[in-house]
Amino acid sequence: MANESPFERKYVHITDVKPNDLVEFDFSIGDPCMYVELALPKKQFDEFCKRNAVKHLTREQQIDVENDKHKWQYGVVGTLSK
Secondary structure, three states: OOOOOHHHOEEEEEEEEOOOOEEEEEEEEOOOOOEEEEEEEHHHHHHHHHHHOOEEOOHHHHHHHHHHHHHHHHOOOOOOOO
């Protein structure tokens, strides 16, 4: 959409799935580098994704987020490459 606000874009990045089907994930609105860490049972996670019309981060976006996270932890941008 040409007039889509960046705040209408919502992203998830699954970080882990526990043996009891608990999905741990990062959820962001607008900027994938600004996220909250959440956990939901698989069924509720699927519903959450559907209700929020989320996009899963691409591999390139995941690398950008990890490099940004590295910058905040260590003071230098990470060196993961695409």
